[in-house]
Amino acid sequence: MTQHRTPARLAGLAAVGFAALAATSTFAFQQMSAVDLAQQGDDPAWAITEGLTTEIGPRPAGSDREAEARKWAVATLQKMGFANVREEPYQMPVWQRGEEKAWLTGPFLPQSLAITALGNSGSTGPKGIEGEIAYFASFDALVAAADSAVKGKIVFIDNQMEPTQDGSGYGLYGRGRFMGPSVAAKKGAIGIVIRSIGTDNHRNPHAGVTNFADGVTPIPAGAISNPDADQLVRQRQRATGPLKMKLLLTPKTIGDQTSGNVIAEVPGSDPAASPVIIACHLDSWDLATGAIDDAAGCGIITAAAKHVMTAGQPRRTIRLLWAGAEEVGVFGGQAYFDKHGKEKHAVALESDFGADRVWRVDFSLPDSADDLAKRIGVALAPFGVVTGHGEAHGGADVGALIQAGVPAVDLQQDGTRYFDLHHTPDDTLDKVDPAQLRQNVVAWTATLGLLANSSDSELP
Template identity: 50%
Template sequence: MTKTLLPLAAALCLAAPLSAQSQADAPGGHVDLAVAASEALENDTLAWDFVEGLTTEVGPRQAGTEAERRGREWAMDWLRAHGFANVASEPFAMDTWVPGDVWKARITAPFAQELIVQPLGNSAATAEGGIEGEVVFFPSVDDLRAAPAGSLAGKIAYVSHQMRPAMDGSHYGFAGPARWVGAGIAASKGAVATVIKAVGTDHHRNPHTGGTSFPEGVDPIPAAAMSVPDAENLERMFERAEGRPITLRLELNPRRIGTTMSGNVVGEIVGRKPDLPPVLLACHIDSWWNAPGAFDDGAGCGIITAAALNVARTGTPLRTIRVLMAGAEETGLWGSKAYSEAHIDEPIAVGLESDFGADRIWRFESNFRRTNPGLHTKLAKAVARFGVADSAVVATGGADLNIVRDQEGALIDLQQDGTRYFDLHHTPDDTLDKIDPAQLRQNVAVWTQVVGILANEPRAIRDAGTVPSAPAIMDR
């Protein structure tokens, strides 16, 4: 096993040894940064307190709804109670979709039975009582793209994929288009509805929801995700049908409720030189309606706030540390876009986001490895003791860091182990009990170390150079 794949237990052992000098508190009664990070690894409770409280007292936080508003208020209360300054909600308007409460799918012939589905974000509703049509099976979204124009008139498209677990989550980019664009492609070819194999890696009868989209000029159609085991059952039906048509009745009642308000939550650990560009730590506060969003992304908000507070224990940092809990990420990065529009003229020193669950960080990436190799190397060496490997991969930043990409600024990605992330993603299984406290603490330790160095860096984080182009940012 290489160092890159060190298990958490080994990382704990690596992190333990500290010299007597480093174990002592720094002058002025403040804790040394290395000590603060190591203590976070052993006993940090801040991140857990945040995600436990948010998921218990608020629960699911669908974007643009009253539940998301309660989530913002809860988060602001928590930040104020823990000493953050300049805590505020920055509101923005958004076009809001809600899922309704009727999600039914039934094979009517030749193997009659119920199947489990949930609507996809931006889905249209069926008529009351549902619609029924012949199902056309597409093994992949590319097969759907190849279907002749008009060939799906009056029919229901079923789109599959072959997603598998991956430590870096890379199969999401491979399988995700079935959800992101499948319904729009099917609608453009005349389909009356679309059902996809849920984009996930578990075998529970819990469909993974998420947003879908329709091209300009194409009217939305009903679109649903089918649980992975039910989708595999449907595919077996096609094998056994021997050419007989398979018909499905689908009933969904989502709706658009017009323009509502969402908002971004911000708070700061104010630095000694607040005129210097701040270090921006991002997460998102909303979740889909079907889960309290412990992994996605309550844990991320807990991690970044805990890290900021741990750095504050080491003394007032040189730069301000600003946390951004973006609203309405899941339904289209509304908060990320709104924050960039509102603050584009306010330079950010460097941006980091936690939005890939709560399992251990295993790789460090930046977009300044070549333009500021000294700082990149310093950061990479500082987190090696936590089992985190250096990487030449160029960081592109999380979904809620639009402002940093728009400013062509410095970015860091602290890559988490995503092997089981897509077992839980956008499902009712995304609950607090799935978080491993030891791995959550490892995240906080790594973030504490990295943020502490960045917040006390007097020079520009990213020296002049060509900014690598970022890939399309997908919600996680």
């Protein structure tokens, strides 16, 4: 993907762009005119994304850093004028990264591999392990393999994900990460390494959580970068005998720790009306500052709520959920559901797919909201957003709500380059395009304004 350098000195330009964009656009919107938006002239989405990534940096779930990020979030949301700003803590099990190294050790000269442990990986112990590589072209090939092809070996799953605009490859190719280690462990593998679930060609492996089935003892599990996976494949083509690998991964689990959600609200004028919930997640993987995953999402939803609030009090309360511990198992989303799942919610939305532009809107709304959905589609069209025919699924942190029947709207972001960066050391602020970030805020503001001012006959 084309990723030009966006030096820090350009960041300031973002502040003036939002007003310009809003002022020059046809902006069909119930409570707020383009002029209203233009008069705001600030860029809270950029300010939040930059502030969180610069002052806090990486925010692993259940860590002191995540706790500092919650304090930062509370202070920021209060300063922006939101109401009922608070932390809602919960406990969650924490896995911590240790040393991580790997080498191709034969039949050629040893070569170092860029590797990262998958979340919940077992440890090799401090001396590491060495073994023959059992190669599988795909997760399905591993599943189909006899135990004897795997037992005592280090499994390698070589499935190359290709970019898609809607990110739909993640489910298919991600299985190698989500489930591959558990399958390999059950078949007797001593370790597993996968080609990163990613679409870039940099020596920065993609982290991410894996899950071992009940009763399966975790084995060491890591992801190597795409160029390293290519190298393994080439060595395999050139080697006459088996390939060997040495693996050193020393992560550990440290038991339950405190994590938490941060909640804030724009109080609605009708206290009896059910609220609109909009979500992002505050935690990030530890390898980078989590700019696209998901500081930008928090920036987008918060800027939109701020713009709606500034334009005039909405009828429904808007509740912001900056969820904790999404990356390692959606503990924050579950904690929110456990605490608030019985309350009524009019509709749920989440921004957790980077900072590139919204290109499609999908709805899962009751029939009574057909006209509302049409009005949203009309409002978004000038910003290059098409109305899709798919269902809306929200994001992970509102997933439990939506499964329980809460309506949803998805503002689908362009994911073409998302998996170049997702869960890698490269998820840093320079990857956020200020112009596309602003388009997100405009699309969210228009949508949120219409939803928050919808009638009870449209949304329950």
